[in-house]
Amino acid sequence: MKRIYLPFILSFLFFQTFGQQKDSVSNERLRKQHIYRVKWYIDAPIIVGGLVSNYYGVRVLKGKKGIDEATVLTLGPEDVPKFDRGATRQNPAFAETAMHMSDITLTTTVILPGLLLFDKKIRQDALRIGVIYLTTISLMSNCYSWGVGRINRYRPYVYNPNESIERRTRNGSKNSFYGGHAAAAATCSFFAAKVFADYHKGSKLVPVLYGLAVIPPVLTAYFRYKAGMHFPSDLIVGTIAGAAIGIVVPELHKPRKKNKNMSFDPVIGPYQGFSMTYKF
Structure with a gap:
């Protein structure tokens, strides 16, 4: 997760640069129509x-x-539920390569929404979408950092007797739940699919793009699994959480008819999010 920030910043600058360009075929009517609203x-x-x-x-x-060495030596694959047990039996020799590959797939996915700028309609609102993307990434990052920070689940390699004792006892061994790389990849890919869908309602490409949006997080999750970093259950939860954030945040930025009985307010602090109030 620590490598997400540089490509994200580059991606935002990409949005900003294209957002300042004038499209020769644009007109005033298109400029006034906004799918999303930034507050x-x-x-x-x-x-x-x-x-x-x-x-x-x-x-x-x-x-x-x-984890202390005495505790680690008492752990083995049999201590893990069958559904997740395969993650404890991965090849340690491939772990470093797998982690590197997961970083590559994640970085690629983070800048993936930049492809939206090649769409004429979306390019009109490039800066607006860039801000929403920043909001989305901010929420996703905090859900991960504060969520995982308060949950202790040993990583799969801790249970692998073929792993070195140095790796099994090092810092970060309790950060298995949930899969941050998978969550980040899902957030970015589903954000891109959601934005395209909102600008092209009824397009036959929409279901195709949502289907393709599954590939980056699944590929990233696969490499995290092979690296012994996460259990399948961690990766499934991370992917679902990331996809939900990538879809819900743009949806919340759509203009809506005012309802005096309902209000949304930001929540800033140890946790990031929204609070909803409804008066009966």
């Missing part, structure tokens, strides 16, 4: 506050101590 009093605190909050969340993750 700076909500998005700005989430983005800025999210950066600060995530910084401390990552510190919590890094501050979690490893």
Whole structure:
């Protein structure tokens, strides 16, 4: 997860650069029609506050101590439910390569939404979408850093007797749940599919793109599994959570008819999100 920020920043700059360009075939009517609405009093605190909050969340993750050797030596694959047990039997020699591949697939997926800028309709709102993307990434990152920081689940390699004792006892060995790489990849790929779908309602490409959106997180999850970093259950939860964030955040930015009885407010602090109030 620590390598997500540089490609994300590059992706945002890509949105901003294209957003400032004028399309020769655009007209005033298209400029006035916006699929999404940015509310700076909500998005700005989430983005800025999210950066600060995530910084401390990552510190919590890094501050979690490893497992003592005596405890590790009592653990084995049989201590893991059958559904997840295969993750404890991966080849340690392939772990480093698998982790590197998962970083590559994640980085590629983070900048994937930049392809939306080749669409004329979407390019009209490039900067607006870039802000929403920042909000989405901020929420996803904090859900991961603060969620995992408070849950202790040993990584699969801890149970693998073929792994070195150094790896089994190192810091970060308790951060298995849930799969952060898979969650981030799902957030980015489903964000791209959701935005395209909202700008091209009824297009036959929409179901195709949603189907293709599954590939990046699944591929990323596969390499995390082969690296012994996560159990299948961790990766499934991470993928579902990431996909939900990637879809829900753009949906919440759609203009809606005002309902005086309902209000949404940002929640900033150790956790990032929204609070909904409904008056009967």
